[in-house]
Amino acid sequence: MTVALLVIAYLAALNVARTRLGLPEAEGGRARPLVLAGGSLLALGLVAALAGWSGPLLRVLQITPETFRIAAGVAAMLAGAYVLVTPRPAAEPVPAGGWAMLWPICVPLLAGPEVMALAVATGSGEGVPATLAGGGSALAALFLLGLVPRRPVADRVLLWASRCLGLLLLLVGVWLAIDGIRDV
Amino acid sequence: MARRVAVHLLILGLGLGVFRIAVVPAEVCPVVTTAQVNEAIDEAAAWLLRGLGEDGRYVYGYDRDADQVSRDYNGTRHAGVTMALYQYAAAGGRPEVVAATDRGLAFMLDRLLSEGDWQAWQSPGEEVQLGSNALLLAALAMRRQATGDPGYDDVMRGVGRFLLAQQQPDGRMHGYWNPATRQAVPVQGKFATGEAAWALALLADAFPGEGWGEASLPTLDYLALQRDRDMGFLTRMPDHWAAYALAELGPGHLDEVRSGYSRRLAGYFGVRLRFEAQRRGSGLNLLVRWVPGTPAGVGTAGEGIAAIRRLAQEDERLADLVPNVEDRLACFAGMMVERQSTAGEAAAYPRPGLVQGAWFYRGYVQMDDVQHVLSGLLAAVPVIEAREVAG
DSSP states (O other): OOHHHHHHHHHHHHTHHHHHHHSOBOTTSOBOHHHHHHHHHHHHHHHHHHHHTHHHHHHHHTOOHHHHHHHHHHHHHHHHHHHHHOOSOOOOOOOSGGGGGIIIIIIIIISOHHHHHHHHHHHHHTOHHHHHHHHHHHHHHHHHHHHSOTTTSOHHHHHHHHHHHHHHHHHHHHHHHHHHHHOO | OHHHHHHHHHHHHHHHHHIIIIIOOOOOOOOOOHHHHHHHHHHHHHHHHHTOOTTSOOOOEEETTTTEEOOOOOHHHHHHHHHHHHHHHHHHTOHHHHHHHHHHHHHHHTTEEEETTEEEEOOTTSOEEHHHHHHHHHHHHHHHHHHOOOTTHHHHHHHHHHHHHHBOTTSOBOOEEETTTTEEEOOOOTTHHHHHHHHHHHHHHHSTTSSHHHHHHHHHHHHHHTHHHHTTOSSOOOOHHHHHHHHHHOGGGOOHHHHHHHHHHHHHHHHHHHHHHTOOSSHHHHHHHOSOOOHHHHHHHHHHHHHHHHHHHHOGGGGGGHHHHHHHHHHHHHHHHHHSOOHHHHTTSSOGGGTTTOOOBTTEEEHHHHHHHHHHHHHHHHHHHHHHHHO
């Protein structure tokens, strides 16, 4: 997978439109920038850790990277299908202060099972730098989207964008699974 | 909020558990030594030779639980087993194996018939088959490698001409020849076309400059591009015989189509062996992965990936495949050494000689089960040796 395709895969897995719908907001309809940045960095750190340790992790689990790609593909397909059915995330309780970057931004909005599986798969396949480039670009896009006040951006647009990214994630999952099957 | 976190963690944990069991069970690849692999090879060859009767026929199959020897027989499998035994002899310089296997060879040579300029053997009760003759030719080529004896060179060329007589302009091969009508039967055998391509490639190695290698190329291209569609397969067939043919012809004959085909074949064999390594045959794993696969099926994947390894080592375009291909081959060797019936296990059955050294699928072993695993293990030895040296 090229870096450009990785960016697309992470945009779909992190589903910036769906995540935007669930972000805690400040007055004016903007996402709380510090909390969003913190949550995004935490998620990126988790992606980096999983990608970096993907080799030892898969060895411990006795799974070849090629076979794990199939699993990541299945996870992406399931997550993509779920998003198609429920394009808006569940409203989660938001704790006071900076804790919001951990819950609900990092978990469960960003670091879902499909993102974690993708991080392991691309970490062992495409490498850590490419994975960070893909994940980082998608999170940067989310941050920019978070700065746009929610009101002008109709929820309906975000919902449709969420569905489109869910469909894209489904396709990424199919592609990953086929790649894992065809690989040696 | 704590409740929501707990619910998420619970769903995540359950999801991980289901994934581990159903999607990515551990791929268990026992680590084995060269000595263990060689012992397994010797045991397998001994099983085949114990089953070789004075009439030149092998034991076709044995059900250890019912203590029943199969009455079936199949000419192509007979030729395949004979070929594998000569492969075994060629790998270790074993003249006593050649002498014994010559009985299996005589079973075929006694049934040779001629038509025009070609020769072919006909197994009792069967038509003249492309596959059984391709494997007779392969057996003779292996015997020649084992002994250096040119005594059957004319037969090899005669059978080679039979293969050419079955070949069509687009490379496909008619699978049968009917002695009553003296006509080729325009039906393809599932594996026969690949077997014929390999046999022609082996002829090219034995008799360079006679055009046999060039003759195999249209058939190889047909296998790469058209065969699966023509035969109505839903998925591409992992044809280990085609892999043997590609390896035998070597990089000099590897154009873009054949190179791509080699890569695809490597993928088919690779996923087959990875999947096999996930099978335990017990508990929850039995429900999601069923019992370990037929030894013949696993063996052909081992043979195929070993052939691709040989090719990838010689061809830069495929060099990136070597590490994974070697991992899968080592895994194949580990799995099959572990699954082989030992003398101790065999002692519990009425006929230990038909159990020891064999690989069973749900209590039954067939001659081609042992043949394919034997050939695969022979090809895996260099990888296991290299890993031992490297520590």
